[in-house]
Amino acid sequence: MNYILAINPGSTSTKVALWDSKKDLLMKTISHPEEEIQAFENIMAQYNYRINHIMDWLVHENISLDHISAVVGRGGLLRSIPGGTYIVSDQMLKDLRQGIQGEHASNLGAFLAKGIADIKGIPAYIVDPVSVDEFEKLSRISGLKEISRVSLLHALNIKATCHRLAKETSKRIEELNLVVGHLGGGISVAAIKNGKAIDVNNSIQMGPFSPERSGSLPVGDLVELCYLGKYSYKQMHSIVQGKGGLMSYLATKDAREIVNRINNGDKYAKLIFDAMAYQIGKEIGSYATVLSGKVDNIILTGGLAYSDYLINKIIEAVNFIAPVVVYPGEDEMDALIKGALRVINGLEKPKIYEDEVV
Numbered sequence: 001m002n003y004i005l006a007i008n009p010g011s012t013s014t015k016v017a018l019w020d021s022k023k024d025l026l027m028k029t030i031s032h033p034e035e036e037i038q039a040f041e042n043i044m045a046q047y048n049y050r051i052n053h054i055m056d057w058l059v060h061e062n063i064s065l066d067h068i069s070a071v072v073g074r075g076g077l078l079r080s081i082p083g084g085t086y087i088v089s090d091q092m093l094k095d096l097r098q099g100i101q102g103e104h105a106s107n108l109g110a111f112l113a114k115g116i117a118d119i120k121g122i123p124a125y126i127v128d129p130v131s132v133d134e135f136e137k138l139s140r141i142s143g144l145k146e147i148s149r150v151s152l153l154h155a156l157n158i159k160a161t162c163h164r165l166a167k168e169t170s171k172r173i174e175e176l177n178l179v180v181g182h183l184g185g186g187i188s189v190a191a192i193k194n195g196k197a198i199d200v201n202n203s204i205q206m207g208p209f210s211p212e213r214s215g216s217l218p219v220g221d222l223v224e225l226c227y228l229g230k231y232s233y234k235q236m237h238s239i240v241q242g243k244g245g246l247m248s249y250l251a252t253k254d255a256r257e258i259v260n261r262i263n264n265g266d267k268y269a270k271l272i273f274d275a276m277a278y279q280i281g282k283e284i285g286s287y288a289t290v291l292s293g294k295v296d297n298i299i300l301t302g303g304l305a306y307s308d309y310l311i312n313k314i315i316e317a318v319n320f321i322a323p324v325v326v327y328p329g330e331d332e333m334d335a336l337i338k339g340a341l342r343v344i345n346g347l348e349k350p351k352i353y354e355d356e357v358v
Contacts, residue, residue: 002069006336009108012037014050016057017333028057043103051115071117072340073109075129077101080358083132083159084351085339088114088124092353101131127339128155133358134196153200154182158190160335161301161327176296179287183304186213189283191290199290204241208279211253214244255307277310281317288321295322302330
């Protein structure tokens with residue numbers, strides 16, 4: 001029996017999954033204690049530590065490398081590239097080691113996939129990293145010459161839901177115009193034109209506020225706050241990227257807790273949660289204009305899509321645009337495996353990183 005091995009490194013865990021021809025999926029989240037992770041100088045120094053854990057898991061599951069036909073890893077912060085499934089190359093690894101767009105645990109995904117694949121001479125892939133860039137020229141203009149809008153998005157899950165809808169509607173992804181909202185710790189809303197993400201808010205800096213990010217802010221007031229002398233550069237980044245949004249207003253990012261507070265009569269919690277839904281709806285509406293209103297479906301996905309309260313508020317605001325499809329959660333492992341399978345089954349050609357850099 002042949003397997004596809006998927007690897008998704010996170011900050012304090014490494015998720016692994018095995019898929020076989022019977023479509024059975026064996027999954028495991030390998031937890032890494034904070035004190036062990038903190039002992040490493042940087043992300044790249046964790047390579048041997050993490051790959052040893054993966055190999056131990058394979059031994060525990062009695063899986064021989066002889067029975068693995070391909071390995072697919074989570075794509076990291078690479079140069080801007082179009083979406084798709086990529087062969088792990090030396091230049092890709094060089095850019096990840098250098099941290100070309102920053103350091104993140106996902107940067108190890110390609111290294112771990114390649115390290116295991118090379119033992120048996122089998123293919124190693126990544127699928128739809130966060131640096132997927134399919135912007136049109138208009139999308140890059142920010143309003144200030146010194147700053148360009150950058151494509152960074154929850155590409156793996158967004159693209160996976162597009163492929164899922166295409167399959168369910170018996171269409172090709174290239175036939176669809178969609179607005180997809182990935183609703184998680186950060187919120188990405190993307191305009192998908194004929195399968196390509198031609199515009200998206202950078203969820204770290206723009207768009208609706210989210211459980212822990214401030215989203216777009218009044219720029220003049222933000223500049224003033226930065227120069228009050230109250231916060232350092234590092235503190236300001238922490239405020240807008242980890243302590244903003246729901247955390248700023250309600251001191252929690254747990255949507256379930258907030259809904260419970262609303263149900264118990266907390267009017268302030270209702271105001272803030274409704275405001276997040278309001279901003280998400282506005283963002284979806286703005287991205288519908290990117291597609292000139294020609295939207296086949298709106299997709300809502302991510303962890304927050306499990307909140308019926310939030311989803312119903314958003315649907316009330318946007319269902320006049322197009323039918324809304326809800327795919328709760330973020331099944332990254334399944335998305336990685338399906339991306340590899342599209343190449344293995346000849347539905348897509350594998351892409352070469354060096355040839356595709358935008």
